Amino acid sequence: MALVHRKNNRRFQRQAEPEHRINERIRVPEVRLVGDNVEVGVYPIEEARKIAANLELDLVEISPNANPPVCRVVEYKKFLYEKKRKEKEMKANSKQSxxxxxxxxxxxxxxxxxxxAKHAERFLQEGNKVKAYVQFKGRAIMFKxxxxxxxxxxxxxxxxxxxxxxxxKMEGRRMLAMFAPKVTKKKDSSNKEKEKEKKGEKPKQPAAPKAQPQPANKEGE
Incomplete structure (x- = not known):
């Protein structure tokens, strides 16, 4: 019996496009160049590519809508890593608020x-603010x-x-109070070490030597 080879029905996955236009993908006549170890200024695109190539780095378009577009000479993987790290920090900071x-x-x-109360304690320890309020319904408003x-x-x-x-304080039919996380000042370990060093730098003063009794002079000597 002849074997029937079935075609792979998986869809062809295209290679993901870079998040930014880099190197040969930048197709404009000139760009404004920024970055470390480069002279900031406007360069023809070919010259900008050569500068990046000589430094063994990438030419990354960071502001495509500028006139002319702004490109940075940097290692692209490092550039993406720093970008994601900053976004993560911003997300963490927004979460704390x-x-x-x-x-x-x-x-x-x-x-x-x-x-x-246990939930509120956890919220505050995580760095969040807490709004606590008492809701008054119907005649319960009498019990402010x-x-x-x-x-x-x-x-x-x-x-x-x-x-x-x-x-x-009252706002409509509810009484509320706001709580902010308490900042605890932690003593820096380096400061502790410095204090120990300071203590160690003070050598114990040696005790003053006791005065030795002078031998009595014999008569006739």
């Missing part, structure tokens, strides 16, 4: 209070004092990890 909300009611029991006491008790619970930015 998130605002988390904790909701209470005027009749929140101790178990629910403790559960939400109870809501204020609850938020102050909450502030006392979070005192080690967060600071109350302002006293509880």
């Amino acid at each position: 998130e605002l988390k909300e904790i909701r209470f009611t005027a009749n929140t029991d101790d178990h629910d209070f403790d559960f939400k 004092d109870r809501g204020e006491l609850l938020l102050l008790k909450f502030a006392e619970r979070l005192a080690e990890v967060g600071s109350l930015e302002s006293m509880p």
Whole structure:
């Protein structure tokens, strides 16, 4: 029986295009050149490519909409690594500034209070701000004092990890309070070492030698 060879049905995957136009892919008459070890200025594209090639680096188009486009002489892989690292740092910083909300009611029991307090402590330790509020529904608006006491008790619970930015205040039918993460000043290890060095630099002063008794002069000598 003849063997039937089936064709591979997988779609042909095109090679991913570079994120930026580099080297021969840059097709403009002239570019503004920037980078380390190059003289900043406007160059014909061929001359800019030669400068990058002589430095064994890439010509990377970083501002295609500029007139003329701006190109950087740099190792492309290193350029992408630095770009991704900065984006990651920016993402991490934006994450730290998130605002988390904790909701209470005027009749929140101790178990629910403790559960939400643990969440708030974790949020603050992660560097987030916390907005805690007591929601008043219907006739519960009569118990504003109870809501204020609850938020102050909450502030006392979070005192080690967060600071109350302002006293509880009413906004519509809810009373809220804002908490910011408490910055703990950690003593730098290098400072500790310096302190130890300073202590070590102070040699113990040797004790003053005791005065030796002078022998008595004999008569006639």
